[in-house]
Amino acid sequence: MNESVLATRLRTAVMIAVALLIVLLVLWRVMTGLSAGDVVLIAALTLPLWVALPRLLAGNRRTYAWMTLAITPYLILAITESVANPDSRPWAGLCLSVAFVLFVLLIIYLRVTRTRH
Numbered sequence: 001m002n003e004s005v006l007a008t009r010l011r012t013a014v015m016i017a018v019a020l021l022i023v024l025l026v027l028w029r030v031m032t033g034l035s036a037g038d039v040v041l042i043a044a045l046t047l048p049l050w051v052a053l054p055r056l057l058a059g060n061r062r063t064y065a066w067m068t069l070a071i072t073p074y075l076i077l078a079i080t081e082s083v084a085n086p087d088s089r090p091w092a093g094l095c096l097s098v099a100f101v102l103f104v105l106l107i108i109y110l111r112v113t114r115t116r117h
Contacts, residue, residue: 010109017102028091074099
């Protein structure tokens, strides 16, 4: 399948957003003092992103589709942290923004690569 230039750029943008979300999640816990529990939390939070990464790189549409659902916990976590923990608001705002942008990029990629009959 010959992928359009727009689809390739969108795929690159998705990869950047996933990497940025992983970095934000790690930095959030590292900046508050890293403990054994934080390492487990980071692993649990980033696991879906690591699992999806190879398939996203390959342009697998099904992975793009299920990733739209897998972004939901990051959105919920960021909203909860911004409301419940005033000290985490800068991190929560960044995480919420990146997760939302990633969600939008995933949807746009699915629309651009849709096959029409």
